[in-house]
Amino acid sequence: MPEPAAFAAGQRVRVRAADPDGHTRAPRYVRGHTGRVVESQGRWPLADDRATGAAEPRVETVYTVAFPARELWGEGTHEVTVDLWESYLEQAAEERA
Amino acid sequence: MSRVNDVGGQTGFGALRIEAGEPPFHADWEARVYALNMALVRGGVYTLDEFRDAVERMAPAEYLAASYYERWLHAIETLVAERKVLGDA
Amino acid sequence: MSGEHASSTVAVRVRRLEERLVAAGVVGDDQLDAILTKLLNGASPVNGARVTARAWTDPGFKERLLADANTALPELGLSMTGGIQEQRLKVVENTTEVHNVLVCTLCSCYPIGLLGPSPSWYKSEAYRSRVVRDPRSVLAEFGLELPDDVTVTVWDSSAESRYMVLPRRPDGTDGLGEEELARLVTREGLIGTAAV
Structure with a gap:
């Protein structure tokens, strides 16, 4: 049985402020920032593990996460979507209405 | 630690240089580097992620001074040496 | 710095690397040609x-x-x-x-x-x-x-x-x-x- 995805489309997620020494695919400009899950892309081997030659890399759900420009740069009207493995993310509080 | 390749949102790289009618490769050696990398990944010498890691491990000044396929060549040479694919010689 | 000279130096480096990898049986010349043919034609x-x-x-x-x-x-x-x-x-x-x-x-x-x-x-x-x-x-x-x-x-x-x-x-x-x-x-x- 595949493991259920931790985050659902529409949910707010925060990119962990981690700063690993090695290869990672969480760009610096989204770390610590909050976005919204657009969709799940299925499960893929974690690039951080595969870059070390690990025989059995962790396999995780990858999410498309959309960030408003204002969240990333403090200004701008565009949106940036980034593809992020589940362990890069944590749940964020929902915005108050 | 953020690496030199992680440039999203950085300033100072200037205007784009758009080359009309650009060929796929600017020199034959670039094509050979492309093919070598594909063959080495297919052959299981290293994974694409290990290749990206080797590009990113370049010293920042060296990375920024190198052309795209010079970075690839550097990464291939690094991994071939580290994997001792050609023996210890 | 002469771009042409730098380019020929790097071309020599690539040729030597390719020759050594082919000689060691790690890659084949036909394999490399096939990869490029597929890329450029397809x-x-x-x-x-x-x-x-x-x-x-x-x-x-x-x-x-x-x-x-x-x-x-x-x-x-x-x-x-x-x-x-x-x-x-x-x-x-x-x-x-x-x-x-x-x-x-x-x-x-x-x-x-x-x-x-x-x-x-x-x-x-x-x-x-x-x-x-x-x-x-x-x-x-x-x-x-x-x-x-x-x-x-x-x-x-x-x-x-x-x-x-x-x-x-x-x-x-x-x-x-x-x-x-x-x-x-x-x-x-x-x-x-x-x-x-």
Whole structure:
């Protein structure tokens, strides 16, 4: 049985402020920032593990996460979507209405 | 630690240089580097992620001074040496 | 510094590396030639243009393409299996409200099979650094000015998906067939740095 995805489309997620020494695919400009899950892309081997030659890399759900420009740069009207493995993310509080 | 390749949102790289009618490769050696990398990944010498890691491990000044396929060549040479694919010689 | 001299030095380095790898049996010359033949003959924006023209003329195909591009591509004899392993393809549609543009800020991920080898500007620090921060200034350098009420969405392909933009069908093309429509589509249109 595949493991259920931790985050659902529409949910707010925060990119962990981690700063690993090695290869990672969480760009610096989204770390610590909050976005919204657009969709799940299925499960893929974690690039951080595969870059070390690990025989059995962790396999995780990858999410498309959309960030408003204002969240990333403090200004701008565009949106940036980034593809992020589940362990890069944590749940964020929902915005108050 | 953020690496030199992680440039999203950085300033100072200037205007784009758009080359009309650009060929796929600017020199034959670039094509050979492309093919070598594909063959080495297919052959299981290293994974694409290990290749990206080797590009990113370049010293920042060296990375920024190198052309795209010079970075690839550097990464291939690094991994071939580290994997001792050609023996210890 | 002489670019030509530097270039011939690096060419010698590549030739020596290739010779040693071939001599050691790690790679074969025929294998390298086959990789390049396949790339130069098969990978082309003509493929992405065909997909676009079909989507413009066949609403059912367009729906399947946007829902799951990997299962729609074989209808045109195409696939995402040309690389090391099958990649997920996501096609993102331009509308009157949204304009999409693609980037890989960390390296140079790109749907080579559908768009051909990527242009140098796509791999440059200038493009990768700026398009996520200020996409309109980048699009302006391509001569693309969008109305203020259009939202720009930048897709940073940072994992295992590759993206292709589905441009808007130009006005005044009602009389054109699929092949004529495909000829209107450019590589830049499929990246999102041109309207079509």
